[in-house]
Amino acid sequence: MVSEAYRGTAEATLKYGLQVPKHDPVPLAAIIAAATSRLGVVATMSTMAWPPFMLARVSTTIDHIAGGRFGWNIVTSGEDTAAQNFGLDKLAAARTALCDGGRVHGPRLPAFRFMGAGRGGDGPRSRHLRRLAQGPPDRFPRRVLQVPRPAQHRSLTAAPANLRPGRWLAARPRLRRQARGFGDRAGPRYSRDEGIPRRRARARSQIWPQPRRPQGSVAGLSNAWRDHRGSAGGAPTPCHPHRLLSRPRSPRAAPRPTSISRSTISTNHCPAG
Amino acid sequence: MPGRLTTNGEQGSLDRFQQWGSGKTLRQLAAERFDSDLDLIGSPDDVADQMAQAAEEIGGDGFLISIPFQRTSRRFINEVCEGLVPALQRRRLVREAYTRSTLRDTLREF
Numbered sequence: 001m002v003s004e005a006y007r008g009t010a011e012a013t014l015k016y017g018l019q020v021p022k023h024d025p026v027p028l029a030a031i032i033a034a035a036t037s038r039l040g041v042v043a044t045m046s047t048m049a050w051p052p053f054m055l056a057r058v059s060t061t062i063d064h065i066a067g068g069r070f071g072w073n074i075v076t077s078g079e080d081t082a083a084q085n086f087g088l089d090k091l092a093a094a095r096t097a098l099c100d101g102g103r104v105h106g107p108r109l110p111a112f113r114f115m116g117a118g119r120g121g122d123g124p125r126s127r128h129l130r131r132l133a134q135g136p137p138d139r140f141p142r143r144v145l146q147v148p149r150p151a152q153h154r155s156l157t158a159a160p161a162n163l164r165p166g167r168w169l170a171a172r173p174r175l176r177r178q179a180r181g182f183g184d185r186a187g188p189r190y191s192r193d194e195g196i197p198r199r200r201a202r203a204r205s206q207i208w209p210q211p212r213r214p215q216g217s218v219a220g221l222s223n224a225w226r227d228h229r230g231s232a233g234g235a236p237t238p239c240h241p242h243r244l245l246s247r248p249r250s251p252r253a254a255p256r257p258t259s260i261s262r263s264t265i266s267t268n269h270c271p272a273g
Numbered sequence: 274m275p276g277r278l279t280t281n282g283e284q285g286s287l288d289r290f291q292q293w294g295s296g297k298t299l300r301q302l303a304a305e306r307f308d309s310d311l312d313l314i315g316s317p318d319d320v321a322d323q324m325a326q327a328a329e330e331i332g333g334d335g336f337l338i339s340i341p342f343q344r345t346s347r348r349f350i351n352e353v354c355e356g357l358v359p360a361l362q363r364r365r366l367v368r369e370a371y372t373r374s375t376l377r378d379t380l381r382e383f
Binding site: 022042047066067068070076079150151156 | 371372376
């Protein structure tokens, strides 16, 4: 899309060539992946523009071309002009687009997750295949099985970690199950006196740490630098430019993220559309 | 800032910029955003020295190198890949080889 963020027109965008013109990232990501051997390649695809199955399939395919070096940068698009490219009048609110009634991305993300769930792989002995044989839940559409799991086992995503739905996406499936109050069988073992509410609270606090701190980023780095230099005897502000899940790792209960905070990938890029 | 601004995309970036509740003026916010105290200007070795000093003071596990508004060019790539990164590698501040094959494992390497 051609941004109309400045004064409500496209004039400045076109005058200075701000991110226009640009190609579609998906074929570019494929060709970059094929031409390189070590770089990570992360393409931006909007949940507004991509139906979930196509998104899952193309991501998996590129991940195979890349030998497990591909990631999906999750965006919901930022301006109504992006929606108008797809015949819609207005964008849905970002929170609505990512989070539908408490289930992230409504019917969309489960397709993507399922693609990468990978537990047991995509072979005939897969747990998911067995489950499907017994009758699939609605949220695991049968057609997703058309393509193999990603080369990375589970698809890599860069999530908008400043939004609650984005954090939810970034958390491991196990943490999410626990935060909902499920996951008794799959979850780590706790002592008996820890009931579901406490386990749920712990999982939630890992996904949304309190107090919430600013994201580590280039801007965060310079602010921390400033605070440290300007502070009168105060301790330097800890800053982790590559912070995962915006939370320092602790040796024990560190949540292993299935996706990375977007600030790890880029700070100044605009959503696709 | 008179009120908390919201947007449908990049809300996190906007929040980081406006620092709502801090009582800072637009001029102060813009100065902090665009005029960092950390002026990384000079030869690759000068810049790498400053980055090393910052990393030592602040901590962290790597650097995020980007150029605003996707103005990536051959020159930018060359300056970073042929100049800055070797200087950082000589100081052992960035990896010198990829030991893992997938992006997920590379990100978790730290």
